[in-house]
Amino acid sequence: MKKTIALMFSFILLLGVLTACGEKTQEDIIEELGNKIKDMSGYKAEAMMTLETGKEPQQYEVEIWHMQPSYYRVALNNAQKEQSQIILRNDEGVFVLTPALNKSFRFQSDWPENNSQVYLYESIVNDILMDPERTFTATDDYYIFQTKTNYTNKNLQQQEITLSKKDLTPVSVKIMDVELKVLVTVDFKDFKLNASFNDGDFDMDRNMTGAQLESLPAMAGESDEPLTPLFPMYVPDGTMLNESEEVDIEDGKRIVLSYTGDKNFTLIQQRSRVRQASTPMHITDGEPVDLGFTIGALSSDGQVSSVNWSYEGVDFFLASQDMSTEEMMSIAKSVYGTQVK
Secondary structure, three states: OHHHHHHHHHHHHHHHHHHHHHOOOHHHHHHHHHHHHHHOOEEEEEEEEEEOOOOOOEEEEEEEEEEOOOEEEEEEEEOOOOEEEEEEEEOOEEEEEEHHHOEEEEEOOOOOOOOOOOOOHHHHHHHHHHOOOOEEEEOOOEEEEEEEOOOOOOOOOEEEEEEEOOOOOEEEEEEEOOOOOEEEEEEEEEEEEOOOOOOOOOOHHHHHHHHHHHOHHHHOOOOOOOOOOOOOOOOOOOEEEEEEEEEEEOOEEEEEEEEEEOOOEEEEEEEOOOOOOOOOEEEOOEEEEEOOOOEEEEEEOOOOEEEEEEEOOEEEEEEEOOOOHHHHHHHHHHOOOOOOO
């Protein structure tokens, strides 16, 4: 009887040791993640991004391609708004393409390395690796990390990153504010590590032409309706609207809103038109910026900072000598009520 009990006890101990050996520690996972992004040749992914920063949630289909070391293609499509854009990086620079308007910006920029990027695998992995205060939990199927972020919008401070326990590929990312309210969610529907690519996949002209063939109905949808000015919901303290002016231009009207006070700025609006030439507007000192509802172009000449963007058939230009990048972004986002102050 004593021998039987001893054998059972030994078996239980052995089973416990085997179970413990099979469970990875956080240090094991961190090391594996570091090796994974170092050794991979690239990936293709599809995801759904949901923004909770406005009155109603907005959803974007996101297609992400990355080929090491520095080629990127991120296509965002909001089917409800007929809004599609492509962020592209190749040897010629970083591009933001708006195919329906035949419009493109080219930057000399280190994007995407300067800030967190919610839909890029290596970015979310680096956020995990670089945060010594990260927290970690494991379920039957997933590893879940809570980390800090590095966004221009300082309200986006925390994120929850869920990885597959099987291969450490991304399952979802949730970006939260200081009160841990979820503002952005990205759910990955498909992820192929070490995917193959064809010649021209990251070429600007080919991407513009290919996307235009898919968006011809939207390209034909220019509006001649009178332009109603949109006013930013967020204005810095000590600043107020000083003048609203309507100017005649060659193909319509331009509305110029001038704000004065502690932080002066100007907001210009006019109807979008399809550009006849596809030569990119070159911005030496600038970068793409995610405004939530669209991708804009941030630039600076050392004195004046500006943000360009197009949305729902209107081109916007915001300029100021007095404001930080974060303040400029807050004003731009608030034009469509998507900024949480």
